[in-house]
Amino acid sequence: xxxxxxxxxxxxxxxxxxxxxxxxxxxxxxxxxxxxxxxxxxxxxxxxxxxxxxxxxxxxxxxxxxxxxxxxxxxxxxxxxxxxxxxxxxxxxxxxxxxxxxxxxxxxxxxxxxxxxxxxxxxxxxxxxxxxxxxxxxxxxxxxxxxxxxxxxxxxxxxxxxxxxxxxxxxxxxxxxxxxxxxxxxxxxxxxxxxxxxxxxxxxxxxxxxxxxxxxxxxxxxxxxxxxxxxxxxxxxxxxxxxxxxxxxxxxxxxxxxxxxxxxxxxxxxxxxxxxxxxxxxxxxxxxxxxxxxxxxxxxxxxxxxxxxxxxxxxxxxxxxxxxxxxxxxxxxxxxxxxxxxxxxxxxxxxxxxxxxxxxxxxxxxxxxxxxxxxxxxxxxxxxxxxxxxxxxxxxxxxxxxxxxxxxxxxxxxxxxxxxxxxxxxxxxxxxxxxxxxxxxxxxxxxxxxxxxxxxxxxxxxxxxxxxxxxxxxxxxxxxxxxxxxxxxxxxxxxxxxxxxxxxxxxxxxxxxxxxxxxxxxxxxxx
Numbered sequence: 001x002x003x004x005x006x007x008x009x010x011x012x013x014x015x016x017x018x019x020x021x022x023x024x025x026x027x028x029x030x031x032x033x034x035x036x037x038x039x040x041x042x043x044x045x046x047x048x049x050x051x052x053x054x055x056x057x058x059x060x061x062x063x064x065x066x067x068x069x070x071x072x073x074x075x076x077x078x079x080x081x082x083x084x085x086x087x088x089x090x091x092x093x094x095x096x097x098x099x100x101x102x103x104x105x106x107x108x109x110x111x112x113x114x115x116x117x118x119x120x121x122x123x124x125x126x127x128x129x130x131x132x133x134x135x136x137x138x139x140x141x142x143x144x145x146x147x148x149x150x151x152x153x154x155x156x157x158x159x160x161x162x163x164x165x166x167x168x169x170x171x172x173x174x175x176x177x178x179x180x181x182x183x184x185x186x187x188x189x190x191x192x193x194x195x196x197x198x199x200x201x202x203x204x205x206x207x208x209x210x211x212x213x214x215x216x217x218x219x220x221x222x223x224x225x226x227x228x229x230x231x232x233x234x235x236x237x238x239x240x241x242x243x244x245x246x247x248x249x250x251x252x253x254x255x256x257x258x259x260x261x262x263x264x265x266x267x268x269x270x271x272x273x274x275x276x277x278x279x280x281x282x283x284x285x286x287x288x289x290x291x292x293x294x295x296x297x298x299x300x301x302x303x304x305x306x307x308x309x310x311x312x313x314x315x316x317x318x319x320x321x322x323x324x325x326x327x328x329x330x331x332x333x334x335x336x337x338x339x340x341x342x343x344x345x346x347x348x349x350x351x352x353x354x355x356x357x358x359x360x361x362x363x364x365x366x367x368x369x370x371x372x373x374x375x376x377x378x379x380x381x382x383x384x385x386x387x388x389x390x391x392x393x394x395x396x397x398x399x400x401x402x403x404x405x406x407x408x409x410x411x412x413x414x415x416x417x418x419x420x421x422x423x424x425x426x427x428x429x430x431x432x433x434x435x436x437x438x439x440x441x442x443x444x445x446x447x448x449x450x451x452x453x454x455x456x457x458x459x460x461x462x463x464x465x466x467x468x469x470x471x472x473x474x475x476x477x478x479x480x481x482x483x484x485x486x487x488x489x490x491x492x493x494x495x496x497x498x499x500x501x502x503x504x505x506x507x508x509x510x511x512x513x514x515x516x517x518x519x520x521x522x523x524x525x526x527x
Contacts (some may be wrong), residue, residue: 394474
């Protein structure tokens with residue numbers, strides 16, 4: 001009390017004390033708000049500022065949908081496991097006109113979904129959506145509607161992706177005091193079925209309800225995977241465990257003579273006209289290598305590269321591509337041969353006069369691909385590329401199928417102390433990429449026998465010149481696998497000067513702006 005009396009008598013101390021207490025209260029309020037705000041489910045909302053002459057459009061979302069299948073939550077012969085959330089749009093008209101009309105979009109996203117059909121085929125998780133009019137939504141593109149064990153809705157048991165629930169949906173208000181309100185009710189039901197469902201115990205899915213004023217652009221990855229309905233349609237094959245001779249990694253890969261998998265990269269979607277040859281790329285496939293539910297699109301340059309793109313510095317630059325075997329007659333591209341640059345894979349003479357098959361010490365990798373080419377792309381396009389782990393597992397034989405190469409790339413050791421992985425943005429294609437780009441009839445063939453004219457005609461990755469892959473031969477320190485001009489795949493010394501095409505993965509959230517995927521109308525990316 002004596003201390004407080006002294007402070008009250010001293011005006012300066014009293015003023016500072018009041019100021020400190022005030023600041024402390026403000027901090028407490030802000031911290032409390034931040035803590036509470038972090039626990040509010042994100043609505044992806046757009047708010048039009050309220051005033052006498054403007055309208056007020058707001059969006060909100062209830063708690064996230066959660067399904068945890070356990071012996072307790074899904075007991076044998078028990079009830080279904082149900083969770084519900086509501087997304088709301090509200091609109092107040094301005095007080096000047098007392099009328100307002102807007103439109104908005106509603107989406108449902110599923111990611112990181114590890115659930116399966118326990119018995120192999122029976123739907124277990126059902127999404128039911130009820131619109132503002134009280135009626136069920138029965139049509140969502142990409143999902144199948146039906147009645148499953150008495151519950152009407154969409155089977156989402158094994159689904160991943162973003163699905164459009166409502167597009168350009170109109171909301172109208174005729175009052176500045178009584179808001180128009182639209183409720184969208186989302187219900188996830190885990191069906192308690194008569195058979196053993198313990199195979200899904202511990203599995204999970206991440207869901208998000210999105211309601212916003214702007215239309216959501218689909219990611220390129222989601223769009224490409226949405227093209228898949230059955231194997232071979234649109235040139236896509238899903239390499240799940242059911243695909244004969246496939247990779248078995250749940251990737252989506254383009255195969256065949258000339259699928260519509262072209263992308264214009266390095267030139268914005270707003271650019272009109274033909275995509276320049278140096279900006280034309282192709283999609284090898286869509287992959288989830290780290291198994292986190294986020295798929296990345298893997299691109300390769302459509303045609304070979306020039307020294308203006310990859311540079312002439314570094315010990316691995318060889319010069320212009322040299323036609324030794326008359327391979328120019330096999331070439332499928334449109335470049336002038338003298339413009340095609342050739343590079344050694346790794347001309348490290350400290351290992352051998354024939355070079356080295358250690359990718360970590362390759363200046364072609366370090367300088368030409370991950371420095372010169374990277375800088376050539378520029379910041380805007382660099383930001384669309386995700387670093388990846390490149391698998392450098394060696395193969396001891398050249399008489400292997402695409403599947404055997406795939407397994408070896410990821411599981412085998414390299415020669416001696418050579419590393420088996422390398423992390424960076426830019427790499428080269430794998431032999432397995434090349435093998436699986438052919439039609440499935442070829443997948444039982446050894447890649448050494450891909451010089452068959454039927455196979456080269458049905459393999460869109462085959463370009464007709466000697467071309468490096470990223471995979472070393474593991475029985476010596478100097479050999480690397482490359483594609484021979486006639487289509488076969490074999491191993492050759494790392495000091496040879498061959499053509500190459502940069503390969504990289506796009507970030508999973510890269511959005512599609514337009515295009516149909518043909519060479520004349522390639523996919524354009526939103527940047």
